[in-house]
Amino acid sequence: MIQQHSIHGETTNLLHLGEENNDRYMNSVVPPIFQTSLFTSSTYEEFAETINHGGDSYCYTRYGNPNFDILCRKMADLEQGDEALLTSSGVSAISIAIMAQIQIGDHIIAISNLYGPTRSLLDYLEDKMNVQVTYVTGEHLYEFEEAMQPNTRLVVLESPASVTFCVQDLRGISNLCRSRGVVTVIDNSYSSPIFQKPLKLGIDVVVHSATKYLSGHSDTIGGVIVANKPHMPKIRKQHKIAGSSPAPFEAWLILRGMRTLPIRMKEHSKCALAVASFLEAHPKVRSVNYPGLPSFRQHALAKSQMSGFSSLFSFEIDAPKERMAPFFNSLRLIKIGLSWGGYESICVPSLVSFGKGIDEEQFAKIGITHQLVRLHVGLENADDLMEDLSQALQQV
Ligand SMILES: Cc1ncc(COP(=O)(O)O)c(C=O)c1O
Incomplete structure (x- = not known):
């Protein structure tokens, strides 16, 4: 048609x-x-x-x-x-x-x-x-x-x-x-x-x-x-x-x-910016890859072709890889799972999500390490998500 x-x-x-x-x-x-x-x-x-x-x-x-x-x-x-x-x-x-x-x-x-x-x-x-x-x-x-x-x-x-x-x-x-x-x-x-x-x-x-x-x-x-x-x-x-x-x-x-896509996207975006900013300032976080953050190295390009930023991003935790399981296991509100885009917040260990037998050195060259976490910020209250992340980061 x-x-x-x-x-x-x-x-x-x-x-x-x-x-x-x-x-x-x-x-x-x-x-x-x-x-x-x-x-x-x-x-x-x-x-x-x-x-x-x-x-x-x-x-x-x-x-x-x-x-x-x-x-x-x-x-x-x-x-x-x-x-x-x-x-x-x-x-x-x-x-x-x-x-x-x-x-x-x-x-x-x-x-x-x-x-x-x-x-x-x-x-x-x-x-x-x-x-x-x-x-x-x-x-x-x-x-x-x-x-x-x-x-x-x-x-x-x-x-x-x-x-x-x-x-x-x-x-x-x-x-x-x-x-x-x-x-x-x-x-x-x-x-x-x-x-x-x-x-x-x-x-x-x-x-x-x-x-x-x-x-x-x-x-x-x-x-x-x-x-x-x-x-x-x-x-x-x-x-x-x-x-x-x-x-x-x-x-x-x-x-x-x-039918609710525009209002959901606005809310996802607002909440994601709050959570990404919180993580960026956290002493146990090495870096945050969120195109919506002014510090993101391609922020200007992103802004020139996007009218807003959604709620999926990644961040790298400053800890040995052995401390990643305690981080994930102590999350109470944010679930561990593959998908994103829903009303619920979800995170995934980025490297693990590629499965067994991958060349870890090759992945590290493009910034995908054991410490890289992909987070989808859902429609919960941003404060609750930050509290959950804060207590889980204490475990690393
Ligand atoms: C960026 C991206 N494109 C496409 C897909 C595939 O979508 P579907 O699971 O609906 O086949 C996914 C799924 O995770 C994705 O993350």
């Missing part, structure tokens, strides 16, 4: 866009869950029309469902793109967006601090499709320029990046790539469309883990891809091949979460 941008403000659109025809749903305020795999046609002609032209009719939920369309309309509007597609997870959104662009023998430039499964997909493409990948830190524009080859097809970004939260110059990179016909894909899960709109900065394709801030309640899994019209045919084709639509209920849950 091609989106028309509404004249209303962003939050108003988020609440109402895509739901104008609720007379079809007996004027229910909340759209019902179309928990069906199948939509039937009354006549031969209607069936042929649905199959050949789509339009307002649905035939099979893997190809489309009203719950998906309402959500995609809002996401396209939030990201200021033409169209959006819903997928069954953030990882499926990433793999569809990348696979849609790639042919055997292509070259990809990617940042080295990518979310682990994105990096695994690139390893897989190197193995199976003779694709060549050049990794760059992403902190300097010249790295991308130097890595370009005649067969470079795609640049894969995540800004701010997982674990170290380094930022890439999205305007500079998209200008460079456009001048060479190279497609740019970014994972925008960290910022959500509330704090960063990469398409406006010239990036071609945006992906999200809807599992995180978009849904915001740690009760579902999903992904979204947003792009302008020229990129969508390839993405739609790949999505169809992958068969990666979620169940209607998952779309409904994500949509319910999204």
